[in-house]
Amino acid sequence: MAQNKPLIGKLILVALAMFGFGFALVPLYDVFCDLTGINGKTAAVAATGDNAVIDTSRVITIEFLARPNKDMPWVFKPEVQTMTVHPGEIHIMNYLAENPTGRLIVGQAVPSVSPGQAALYFNKIECFCFSQQQLAGGKDMLMPLQFYVDPALPAQFNTITLNYTLYDVTQAWTAQQPQQDIIGE
Amino acid sequence: MSVVITEPHDHEEQHEHHDHKPGGIKRWLYTTNHKDIGTMYLIFALIMFFIGGTMAMIIRLELFQPGMQFVEPHFFNQMTTVHGLIMVFGAVMPAFTGLANWMIPMMIGAPDMALPRMNNWSFWILPFAFLILLLSLFMPGGGPSFGWTFYAPLSTTYSGDSTALFVFSVHIMGISSIMGAINVIVTIWNMRAPGMTWMKMPLFVWTWFITAFLLIMVMPVLAGVVTMVLTDKYFGTSFFDAAGGGDPVLFQHIFWFFGHPEVYIMILPAFGIVSAIIPTFARKKLFGYASMVYATASIAILSFLVWAHHMFTTGMPVFATLFFMYATMLIAVPTGVKVFNWVATMWRGAMTFEVPMMFALAFIVLFTIGGFSGLMLAITPADFQYHDTYFVVAHFHYVLVTGAIFSIVAAVYYWLPKWTGNMYDESLGRWHFWCSLISVNLLFFPMHFVGLAGMPRRIPDYALQFADFNAFISIGGFLFGLSQLIFVWVLIKCARGGVKATDQVWEGAEGLEWEVPSPAPYHTFETPPVIK
Numbered sequence: 107m108a109q110n111k112p113l114i115g116k117l118i119l120v121a122l123a124m125f126g127f128g129f130a131l132v133p134l135y136d137v138f139c140d141l142t143g144i145n146g147k148t149a150a151v152a153a154t155g156d157n158a159v160i161d162t163s164r165v166i167t168i169e170f171l172a173r174p175n176k177d178m179p180w181v182f183k184p185e186v187q188t189m190t191v192h193p194g195e196i197h198i199m200n201y202l203a204e205n206p207t208g209r210l211i212v213g214q215a216v217p218s219v220s221p222g223q224a225a226l227y228f229n230k231i232e233c234f235c236f237s238q239q240q241l242a243g244g245k246d247m248l249m250p251l252q253f254y255v256d257p258a259l260p261a262q263f264n265t266i267t268l269n270y271t272l273y274d275v276t277q278a279w280t281a282q283q284p285q286q287d288i289i290g291e
Numbered sequence: 292m293s294v295v296i297t298e299p300h301d302h303e304e305q306h307e308h309h310d311h312k313p314g315g316i317k318r319w320l321y322t323t324n325h326k327d328i329g330t331m332y333l334i335f336a337l338i339m340f341f342i343g344g345t346m347a348m349i350i351r352l353e354l355f356q357p358g359m360q361f362v363e364p365h366f367f368n369q370m371t372t373v374h375g376l377i378m379v380f381g382a383v384m385p386a387f388t389g390l391a392n393w394m395i396p397m398m399i400g401a402p403d404m405a406l407p408r409m410n411n412w413s414f415w416i417l418p419f420a421f422l423i424l425l426l427s428l429f430m431p432g433g434g435p436s437f438g439w440t441f442y443a444p445l446s447t448t449y450s451g452d453s454t455a456l457f458v459f460s461v462h463i464m465g466i467s468s469i470m471g472a473i474n475v476i477v478t479i480w481n482m483r484a485p486g487m488t489w490m491k492m493p494l495f496v497w498t499w500f501i502t503a504f505l506l507i508m509v510m511p512v513l514a515g516v517v518t519m520v521l522t523d524k525y526f527g528t529s530f531f532d533a534a535g536g537g538d539p540v541l542f543q544h545i546f547w548f549f550g551h552p553e554v555y556i557m558i559l560p561a562f563g564i565v566s567a568i569i570p571t572f573a574r575k576k577l578f579g580y581a582s583m584v585y586a587t588a589s590i591a592i593l594s595f596l597v598w599a600h601h602m603f604t605t606g607m608p609v610f611a612t613l614f615f616m617y618a619t620m621l622i623a624v625p626t627g628v629k630v631f632n633w634v635a636t637m638w639r640g641a642m643t644f645e646v647p648m649m650f651a652l653a654f655i656v657l658f659t660i661g662g663f664s665g666l667m668l669a670i671t672p673a674d675f676q677y678h679d680t681y682f683v684v685a686h687f688h689y690v691l692v693t694g695a696i697f698s699i700v701a702a703v704y705y706w707l708p709k710w711t712g713n714m715y716d717e718s719l720g721r722w723h724f725w726c727s728l729i730s731v732n733l734l735f736f737p738m739h740f741v742g743l744a745g746m747p748r749r750i751p752d753y754a755l756q757f758a759d760f761n762a763f764i765s766i767g768g769f770l771f772g773l774s775q776l777i778f779v780w781v782l783i784k785c786a787r788g789g790v791k792a793t794d795q796v797w798e799g800a801e802g803l804e805w806e807v808p809s810p811a812p813y814h815t816f817e818t819p820p821v822i823k
């Protein structure tokens with residue numbers, strides 16, 4: 107029946123649009139988490155920290171956790187477990203990474219801040235988590251993190267826990283390299 | 292609503308032409324007749340109900356005593372997973388689609404569904420979907436074992452290669468449901484008999500109309516999320532993998548964006564069935580017809596705004612948990628309107644208690660119990676205790692078994708005389724009802740207690756203090772399973788013969804489906820009825 111066709115077309119369009127919407131939820135979720143700081147996601151880009159005013163009246167304890175994923179053979183730990191800072195102060199913190207295997211491994215650290223609502227106020231000027239880190243077999247290195255706590259941090263937060271999980275992304279990294287580079291290794 | 296069926300002059304000629312159908316298996320393979328397709332859906336759902344039920348029996352057998360007796364934990368996990376998938380996508384949803392195929396054209400005075408060939412397709416791809424799913428159990432490494440909710444990373448990083456088959460079969464089920472839903476909407480939109488205005492439609496038609504919209508809006512989201520699982524597992528994407536910038540919690544958001552409307556897909560048609568049965572056996576018009584329609588629509592809209600109440604323990608911020616908690620509790624209002632209207636319909640009615648009415652009454656009471664435990668689960672702080680315990684299992688089996696399944700059984704008893712032309716055996720039906728009612732409560736009610744005491748779900752073994760309750764539950768489970776054999780007996784007996792049914796079948800029944808002869812002829816309403 108001819109009069110069915112426009113309706114069928116619209117309904118198929120709704121179904122297709124909802125299929126697309128399922129995928130659109132992926133970037134929407136990231137945007138939503140960035141805006142609200144849900145899930146302890148910190149910004150994936152560098153903050154400048156230029157115009158932050160140091161608030162010496164408050165002391166914030168920062169706890170550092172580092173954990174290699176179960177498939178990641180690196181030794182990975184922070185130089186110190188905790189640090190006390192004033193909001194607005196810029197600090198540098200080093201993480202030690204050591205590759206005990208005999209081969210090149212590429213790592214990607216994923217940060218998570220707890221409590222989640224504090225994530226918006228934990229700003230990184232420089233972070234090894236912004237890019238993938240390569241480490242040849244048997245080598246070690248210090249990976250720096252430069253950060254400050256936004257003075258606007260709500261008063262109920264006195265302690266911020268920063269956790270890094272380190273993943274082995276060598277496979278994905280290898281797949282992205284042009285062929286001659288790998289031969290050159 | 293009354294009807295005059297006007298016989299067309301060239302009826303005989305047309306009848307001859309239309310009634311021609313190939314014999315044997317070809318009749319069923321090629322059929323585009325809504326009644327044939329409805330019958331196939333219902334029989335398919337019954338077979339799946341017994342396959343899924345057998346898996347439930349294996350689960351209960353293992354849980355009869357603490358410790359590991361009969362199956363390996365990995366096989367136990369496959370049973371819980373496939374039991375859930377089969378019951379949701381193979382039993383409840385096809386049963387409702389079968390009822391829709393049989394009844395909607397007859398209820399709105401249409402000769403058939405609007406898209407009969409697509410109707411054939413949407414049924415016939417379904418057996419293959421479940422064949423693929425069931426065969427995956429025999430693969431090396433076993434079938435899917437990550438729960439019917441297939442949370443990442445269980446389904447991505449830690450799953451076997453049967454995951455690909457699982458994803459493919461879910462895709463087919465989704466396509467089947469979407470085609471079925473489009474068919475229902477187009478049929479109801481375009482093929483109502485003259486005079487069948489929107490607000491004259493029977494509530495079963497209304498609830499299915501709204502359900503069909505839910506289906507076309509969320510089944511594609513399910514298709515999307517299984518596709519993401521597939522590409523994460525096999526093609527190196529990182530939708531749910533934190534190492535690549537993804538987030539496993541995102542999986543739960545997308546899944547439950549589908550999953551919560553899905554639970555209403557499985558209950559709204561049940562509301563329509565009960566709204567048809569109660570007035571018939573109370574011999575009164577349905578109380579508050581318009582409010583029933585609006586309540587159904589509100590439940591459908593709210594169902595899109597509550598998905599994260601399945602995720603209270605993932606560490607959401609307080610404002611989000613509050614929003615989802617209050618939105619969830621709000622659903623109790625339109626649901627309460629419905630229960631009120633059913634009770635008000637019975638108030639001072641001349642009630643009789645034939646088997647469909649008994650199942651409908653049990654539905655109202657037991658579904659309400661399931662609704663109340665749902666409200667308890669909606670309370671965020673309480674949910675932290677109930678989450679992933681048998682309390683949740685008790686809740687969703689009350690709404691799905693004594694809710695959805697009881698309504699389907701009630702519908703089958705109610706319309707069976709119209710389908711077969713014979714009355715079913717009333718005393719066997721009563722046996723079926725009472726055995727089911729007692730055993731189902733023995734089966735699911737103690738689950739509330741072990742859940743509150745902390746017994747986790749999806750675990751093949753448990754602490755000793757839960758032993759007695761679990762033995763009760765298992766006995767209830769076996770009895771409930773056996774009781775359903777009475778149902779099969781009733782169905783076969785009724786299909787083979789019995790007291791001839793009248794056209795109206797039930798004294799108080801009203802609606803177009805009761806105006807056609809019993810059994811309903813192969814073609815009905817080739818000329819639209821006139822609705823006064």
